[in-house]
Amino acid sequence: MTTFDPYAPSRDTTEGTVYSVTGGDWDSLVQEIGSTKEERVVVNMGPQHPSTHGVLRLVLELEGETVTEARAGIGYLHTGIEKNMEYRNWTQGTTFVTRMDYLAPLFNETAYCLAVEKLLGITQDVPERATVIRVMMMELNRISSHMVALGTGALELGAISPMFFAFRERETVLDIFEMISGLRMNMAYVRPGGVAQDLPDGAIPKIRDAVKLMRKNFKDNTTLLVGNSIWMKRTQGIGYLDLAGCTTLGITGPVLRSTGLPWDLRKMQPYCGYENYNFDVITADTCDVYGRFLIRMNELEQSLRIVEQALDKLEKLEGAPVMVADKKIAWPAQLAMGGDGLGNSLNHIREIMGTSMESLIHHFKLVTEGFHVPAGQVYVAIESPRGELGAQVVSDGGTKPYRMHFREPSFNNLQATSAMSEGGMVADIIGAVASIDPVMGGVDR
Amino acid sequence: MFGAQGTGDTSGYGGLARTAASTGSSERPYGSYFDEVADDLERAYPMFSEAIERVVVDRGELTLHVKREKLMEVSKILRDSLKFEMCMGVSGVNYPADAGRELHAVYPLLSLTNNRRIRLEVSVPDLDPHIPSVVEVWAGNNWHERETYDMFGIIFDGHPGLTRILMPDDWQGHPQRKDYALGGIPVEYKGATTPPPNERRSYK
Numbered sequence: 001m002t003t004f005d006p007y008a009p010s011r012d013t014t015e016g017t018v019y020s021v022t023g024g025d026w027d028s029l030v031q032e033i034g035s036t037k038e039e040r041v042v043v044n045m046g047p048q049h050p051s052t053h054g055v056l057r058l059v060l061e062l063e064g065e066t067v068t069e070a071r072a073g074i075g076y077l078h079t080g081i082e083k084n085m086e087y088r089n090w091t092q093g094t095t096f097v098t099r100m101d102y103l104a105p106l107f108n109e110t111a112y113c114l115a116v117e118k119l120l121g122i123t124q125d126v127p128e129r130a131t132v133i134r135v136m137m138m139e140l141n142r143i144s145s146h147m148v149a150l151g152t153g154a155l156e157l158g159a160i161s162p163m164f165f166a167f168r169e170r171e172t173v174l175d176i177f178e179m180i181s182g183l184r185m186n187m188a189y190v191r192p193g194g195v196a197q198d199l200p201d202g203a204i205p206k207i208r209d210a211v212k213l214m215r216k217n218f219k220d221n222t223t224l225l226v227g228n229s230i231w232m233k234r235t236q237g238i239g240y241l242d243l244a245g246c247t248t249l250g251i252t253g254p255v256l257r258s259t260g261l262p263w264d265l266r267k268m269q270p271y272c273g274y275e276n277y278n279f280d281v282i283t284a285d286t287c288d289v290y291g292r293f294l295i296r297m298n299e300l301e302q303s304l305r306i307v308e309q310a311l312d313k314l315e316k317l318e319g320a321p322v323m324v325a326d327k328k329i330a331w332p333a334q335l336a337m338g339g340d341g342l343g344n345s346l347n348h349i350r351e352i353m354g355t356s357m358e359s360l361i362h363h364f365k366l367v368t369e370g371f372h373v374p375a376g377q378v379y380v381a382i383e384s385p386r387g388e389l390g391a392q393v394v395s396d397g398g399t400k401p402y403r404m405h406f407r408e409p410s411f412n413n414l415q416a417t418s419a420m421s422e423g424g425m426v427a428d429i430i431g432a433v434a435s436i437d438p439v440m441g442g443v444d445r
Numbered sequence: 446m447f448g449a450q451g452t453g454d455t456s457g458y459g460g461l462a463r464t465a466a467s468t469g470s471s472e473r474p475y476g477s478y479f480d481e482v483a484d485d486l487e488r489a490y491p492m493f494s495e496a497i498e499r500v501v502v503d504r505g506e507l508t509l510h511v512k513r514e515k516l517m518e519v520s521k522i523l524r525d526s527l528k529f530e531m532c533m534g535v536s537g538v539n540y541p542a543d544a545g546r547e548l549h550a551v552y553p554l555l556s557l558t559n560n561r562r563i564r565l566e567v568s569v570p571d572l573d574p575h576i577p578s579v580v581e582v583w584a585g586n587n588w589h590e591r592e593t594y595d596m597f598g599i600i601f602d603g604h605p606g607l608t609r610i611l612m613p614d615d616w617q618g619h620p621q622r623k624d625y626a627l628g629g630i631p632v633e634y635k636g637a638t639t640p641p642p643n644e645r646r647s648y649k
Contacts, residue, residue, distance in 0.1 A: 075611040082596075083620055087627050118504055247530040247557065250585030261557070268560055376503050379553045379564060381533070390553060392536050403621075405536035407553065412534060415588050444611055 039063055043426075047076045051156040051430045054440030058417070058433075062426055070421045070429060072414055077444040085404045089370025090116055091331060093401060095188040097391075100406060101442030102185060103148050106141040107384040108406070108442075109190035110134050114271060115380040115391040116192040119373050122324055128313075129320040130194035131272050136207075136310035137180070137189065138272075139303040143214065144173040145385040146296045146303075150221065153293070153434035157234050165220045172210050172217075179203060182335075182342035193324035197335045204311055211304050211311075218300055226297070235290040239420040239432030242287050249419065250412050253387025254299075255436060258284045258291035265383035272382075277306050289435040329371050332363040370399040379407075386410050386437055410442040471502040478561055479507040482527065489526040490519065508564045513576050516567055520582045523565075528558040532579065534589035537597035539623045547571040548599050552579070552586075569599065578604035596621035 046057040057073035098105040151166030174184040181187035243259040262281040266274040282298040284291030336345035352360040375397040381390040387409030394403040420432040487493040496515030501508040523529040533553040546568035578601035590601040591610040598619035629641035
């Protein structure tokens with residue numbers, strides 16, 4: 001190197017010259033590499049990189065601008081959630097799983113709770129209102145999750161405006177979540193046996209307004225991107241993966257549906273009463289990034305349709321319970337909004353501290369020890385925004401999970417990075433990874 | 446439903462000894478499409494009774510307990526003849542009390558053609574934790590097997606690159622085994638060392 005570049009120092013190793021690139025220093029680096037005879041360059045991209053969709057590390061072998069080998073390195077966000085859950089009771093489990101795939105917390109919670117309910121044998125006893133609320137929340141969550149997928153995907157390919165629109169819509173959804181659960185993310189709202197609390201007063205008209213607003217606002221991104229020639233050039237024919245590739249790699253979700261197979265667990269193996277809602281399964285037949293983009297765009301409208309139907313159902317179920325009737329499972333305290341935010345309802349505190357010793361004992365036992373779940377193992381799969389989210393839960397009859405494993409669609413689908421990007425241009429890896437939409441919190445757990 | 450059993454420790458940090466009983470075999474008829482799956486497998490695979498140790502139907506789910514020597518044969522037949530095109534991964538379960546079968550590997554299978562699910566379960570002893578890798582049958586199991594190796598130390602023979610995936614490459618031990626305490630490693634920051642949570646005084 002002729003002049004020292006503080007942003008791209010180099011050192012010689014037995015493997016060849018190694019450059020540490022940290023910022024906008026590509027000119028000097030390209031000049032340097034261009035002067036060598038070496039054709040093959042190994043690029044380590046990430047784990048801290050704005051275009052890798054989180055703390056994902058990509059090791060790329062390049063011949064010129066062609067990718068000959070792409071490998072993904074993960075584990076940078078591993079938090080040991082599955083191990084931790086073995087030391088907490090079944091209800092506390094929801095607060096852990098909600099932090100796995102942090103863009104789709106309600107799906108994690110629902111998959112986990114459906115599995116616990118299946119182990120308890122109370123699937124039929126979960127009140128209908130709770131199930132409808134779950135469906136409504138999941139579909140709103142699907143919108144917010146797809147919005148991040150679209151917005152960050154476009155941003156990573158260099159389009160900034162779609163992200164502004166996408167995050168505006170996501171904000172609308174997060175406001176609804178905050179109104180209902182008190183939290184925008186990681187809300188631990190779905191609990192074994194039902195949901196934490198009923199909708200607040202006036203929630204339904206507010207959600208109806210939000211649905212109307214979103215339906216109008218979605219058009220901004222549609223007009224911006226669908227048919228946009230730059231966008232099509234960056235996405236059409238990129239990240240190709242056909243049906244055979246998807247089945248052998250276990251790929252589900254929008255990537256599988258972009259091959260033309262209408263595989264959606266909401267239709268194929270309905271749960272939470274999805275068979276009672278009218279919606280279409282969106283597919284594409286292009287097997288590429290553009291197809292997956294169109295699927296996500298069109299699924300937004302389908303989710304809005306489901307939300308509207310859920311709201312109709314909720315109006316009819318006004319005042320119905322949202323937690324299973326069995327007091328040995330249902331959380332003893334209903335939360336209430338106080339002057340300092342969401343907390344235990346004062347009426348409940350008054351009862352256990354002032355009038356009923358039995359209630360206090362019951363509350364204490366259920367909260368500290370938790371309920372027992374009969375021994376056995378179940379696997380419950382739901383359709384998350386990214387594909388099949390499976391909860392593999394084993395109980396030994398105790399008050400804590402014996403083993404809890406999440407089959408995360410992000411984790412599984414990220415394996416397709418190599419198949420999608422090898423042989424293509426280095427710039428197209430970004431589009432391919434963005435179309436998988438991996439969420440590293442879910443990948444690493 | 447209530448009532449302390451064993452030590453009564455509810456904090457989780459007292460080294461609570463826990464055992465999980467394995468359920469016995471189920472009797473025919475299994476119900477649902479499970480009889481059909483079992484019949485089809487028996488027809489396509491004459492060594493069925495040798496390879497399948499137990500058939501368990503519990504909570505509407507079918508589990509085939511497969512001997513590890515026969516796992517590859519059974520997997521190929523399930524994929525090609527019974528159209529279980531997808532394997533949704535593998536997860537380990539550690540049963541320290543189940544002598545000779547301490548480590549279990551659980552494979553949920555999905556058939557897109559017939560819209561069916563079954564589960565394979567393979568159990569191996571702690572001292573010989575080898576299971577043939579099914580990556581050549583279902584390529585998508587690559588990372589799942591690496592994760593199960595990482596977390597449980599089950600060695601998948603024939604895997605194209607069985608290395609740790611979530612934990613650092615030089616990590617000692619397999620964290621999700623039951624004899625691996627929840628805790629962590631001491632963290633040094635600016636000269637002071639914070640002990641792992643299980644060694645802090647408040648949890649003793």
